[in-house]
Amino acid sequence: MTEPLLEARRVSMQFGGLTAVNQVDLAVHPGEIVGLIGPNGAGKTTFFNCLTGMYRPTSGEVRFAGALLPPKPRRVAMAGVARTFQNIRLFHNMTALENVMVGRYCRTRTTALDAVLRLPRHRREEAETRAHGLQWLEFVGLEGAVDALARNLSYGDQRRLEIARALATDPRLLLLDEPTAGMNPQETREAEALITRIRWLGLAILVIEHDMRFIFSLCDRVTCLVRGEVLVEGDPATVQGDPRVIEAYLGAPVAGGPEEGDRA
Template identity: 65%
Template sequence: MSEPTTTGGTGGAAVARPTILEASGVTMQFGGLTALNDVSFGLSEGEIIGLIGPNGAGKTTLFNCLTGLYSPTSGTVALRGTPLPQDPARVTEQGVARTFQNIRLFPSMTAEENVLVGRHVRMKQNPLSSLLHGPGFRRSEAEAAERTEKLLAFVGLTRFSDELARNLPYGDQRRLEIARALATDPSVLLLDEPTAGMNAQETEATRQLIFAIRDLGISVVVIEHDTKFIFTLCDRVLVLVQGEVLVEGTPDEVRGDPRVVEAYLGAPPEEIEAQVNRVQVPGVQDNGAQDNGAQDNGAHDNGAEDNGTQDNRAQDNRAQRNGAPAEGGEQA
């Protein structure tokens, strides 16, 4: 088990935070291709980790291994020390929720209905009560409706509650997908390119939303190509290159590491620095890096074509129950 990370705060003694999610020696092979090779990391409670790396580095494959969508060739994934089942629905039940690179909403259902789908993971119903619409069933339905309303407010989508998901602006679909994942009451939230295709304003709103999610006590791992976004959001950053963790550290450590510059960023450090520091974000203290939403040097999946529920990879078609999108809003 990896050492829990520590946080120093302002001048006080460092406080150890327990590890909540841990990947140990995860290797994933597809025939002759090794997509992940012996990947280990621990996510601490209350932590936001960024996962970056070039296209094809294995980032989504790692998420798929963490959520039971793929069974790793070797290695283990554990939540609070207990191995997670290799079954996405059960992983969701145990408290790990995710969003997808390609949005997977139910396009012909309303925003509210999409969130309710996520909520059903937590609705334990006596079958007879459900059948007869007894008091237990009605109480449970009322609780789900109330929770859904709060979550839509939390992600800033109350006005779209009755709108079909397919009609929502792209950035709002991503927010709705986050609300649906939150409806499962996760302890850990995995976000796969949450700002892909967003403009600068939406990207900033998403950063604030992720901070708000962390403040609810949910630990977060975020995949993004937008390194400026990652460096101003995350406590720690993992750089995956060709299926291996090349570098792991604070945003400052990672930004300054010549291996990262060479393997991933592809430009001299001073150029990266200039790019990262070009715009200052009010309220972001650590490294002054601001993300203006420019999607940097990776090829993005802008999802423009993908308003539906499909990720076309054949291997990735198993239903993920927690499936579906977020602006800053009220308390969940």
């Protein structure tokens, strides 16, 4: 196994007296797809926010490619980590292409003065950013929606557009927060195929998802969080068959209740 690309070491996040994430260790290796599962309120998105600089962990550290990852979203993106959100965050009054171009600007050097004066560097980088955006729209299957406003796209297309914007940052690691939430079965299958193609590009992927069929068919490893702590980690078959995971999602049997085999 290669050295981890991303390594979270004993990461904790507290809000006052509430511990949302407690001493979580997690590693993602190059080219690997890792799933992060757990019931509602398990701390999955809070943990994502710690990884991407939106929250400064109360304790612990996050390393990327061996270096300490600063808790600042822009610097995290520049280091090579991109993400999508559980609740879609697009610029709804901008076109699909403009949304993707926004993601690319963390890789450009144009200043405000360059843009105002339309200096050669600004014109060159703007043309490169546009070409880059068109490529990613085609990659996710939105080449026909270049000039469409984001708000007019279907829900599934908005999800794909958010992924295209994340890819435009040229990441080495992509974090996906419930990428199939609200999708129908056909859209879910398309999302799975897209994520597989992203892995073929050489990216590592960490994904939060409640669709267990999606997670267990896609991921190389799965980590289950419960009440902010790692309950179990392993290959999909190991995690899927662990009775603690089943109990975390379904709850423990009621004392004196019907046996499992008697349940409808």
